[in-house]
Amino acid sequence: MTPKYTPLKDHDTPIKVLFTGYLCTVGIGYFFALVQILFTHGMADGKFGLSVDDIVYSYYGNRSGTVLEQKLNGSMKDNAPEQERFAIMEWVRNGADIDDYKDDGIEKIIETRCVMCHNKEASGIPDFTRIEGLKAYTAQDEGATFASLTRVSHVHMFGISFIFMFVGLIFSFAETTTTQYKCIAIGMPYAFLVADVMSWWLTKFHPWFAWLVIFAGMGMGISFMFMWATSILEMWFFKPVFIDGFGSRYLQWRDSPEASIADRIWVVVKTLSSQIRPAAAFVSKQWLAHVWPRIKDLVKK
Numbered sequence: 018m019t020p021k022y023t024p025l026k027d028h029d030t031p032i033k034v035l036f037t038g039y040l041c042t043v044g045i046g047y048f049f050a051l052v053q054i055l056f057t058h059g060m061a062d063g064k065f066g067l068s069v070d071d072i073v074y075s076y077y078g079n080r081s082g083t084v085l086e087q088k089l090n091g092s093m094k095d096n097a098p099e100q101e102r103f104a105i106m107e108w109v110r111n112g113a114d115i116d117d118y119k120d121d122g123i124e125k126i127i128e129t130r131c132v133m134c135h136n137k138e139a140s141g142i143p144d145f146t147r148i149e150g151l152k153a154y155t156a157q158d159e160g161a162t163f164a165s166l167t168r169v170s171h172v173h174m175f176g177i178s179f180i181f182m183f184v185g186l187i188f189s190f191a192e193t194t195t196t197q198y199k200c201i202a203i204g205m206p207y208a209f210l211v212a213d214v215m216s217w218w219l220t221k222f223h224p225w226f227a228w229l230v231i232f233a234g235m236g237m238g239i240s241f242m243f244m245w246a247t248s249i250l251e252m253w254f255f256k257p258v259f260i261d262g263f264g265s266r267y268l269q270w271r272d273s274p275e276a277s278i279a280d281r282i283w284v285v286v287k288t289l290s291s292q293i294r295p296a297a298a299f300v301s302k303q304w305l306a307h308v309w310p311r312i313k314d315l316v317k318k
């Protein structure tokens with residue numbers, strides 16, 4: 018069977034160079050994105066390396082305490098003796114009241130222990146010369162804010178959908194993958210992208226969804242790597258890999274008449290979707306016959 022498109026290996030060299038340049042640049046970009054995740058979210062729980070806790074702290078926040086308390090037990094620990102740190106924490110626990118700030122002697126502690134670094138001249142760290150600067154850190158740590166999540170969500174969806182547009186377009190010229198697997202590989206990143214962004218919002222409401230963040234991120238990564246590697250191999254290494262090398266087994270397996278996993282999934286999806294129409298008809302019939310009249314009655318009353 019000859020495909021209706023030009024297979025990747027048969028494209029002209031300039032097009033191959035264009036595709037390869039794009040894929041390599043995006044691949045390096047993906048690498049930097051992972052490094053950045055490691056350094057921002059990865060440090061959220063105070064330890065290097067990405068864990069579920071990091072994701073929970075980033076989106077849901079560490080609700081067992083305030084940022085000020087965590088810092089006083091963490092990176093600011095050496096800046097004040099035990100008793101004074103305890104006094105500050107107690108003040109925070111008691112509601113961080115402005116009147117108590119002076120009365121409890123907190124102001125004095127902050128002035129002698131913290132203001133030498135945390136002042137107006139310091140850039141990048143908060144100014145504690147006035148209580149307003151400190152107050153923000155005495156609220157419960159609730160993770161990502163609504164504003165930051167909306168911003169990151171739309172940037173992410175617009176930006177990443179473009180990356181997968183072109184990676185998917187290039188990969189759609191692949192000939193070693195069956196149409197079914199191609200559909201899965203091309204469609205999966207979009208499903209995972211939506212799941213990923215949604216999971217951030219869900220994690221903000223419940224920490225359990227941190228697992229979905231990890232799952233969706235991995236799904237995107239796997240489909241990216243699969244499309245990337247298949248495209249590069251087909252363009253430049255078709256003969257050594259798919260004719261003489263390990264890829265030949267893969268082609269045999271592709272052409273075998275036995276049903277593949279994708280075939281089986283396909284059948285299930287088809288059967289299920291053929292049920293959607295009768296199911297929808299049934300639901301709308303029930304709705305019109307039973308529920309809608311009752312709502313009308315209620316509204317009339």
Ligand code: HEC
Pocket residue numbers: 084085088089092093096097127130131132133134135142143154
């Ligand atoms: C030697 C300078 C220095 C002193 C003294 C100091 N800090 Fe800091 N502080 C920093 C630096 C640098 C950072 C940013 C790095 C970090 O978060 O660990 C920071 C960060 C913080 C943060 C987190 C700010 C944020 O945006 O997340 C808090 C809260 C804080 N300090 C509280 C205090 C308190 C309370 C004291 C006094 C007991 C104090 N610091 C004393 C240098 C100092």
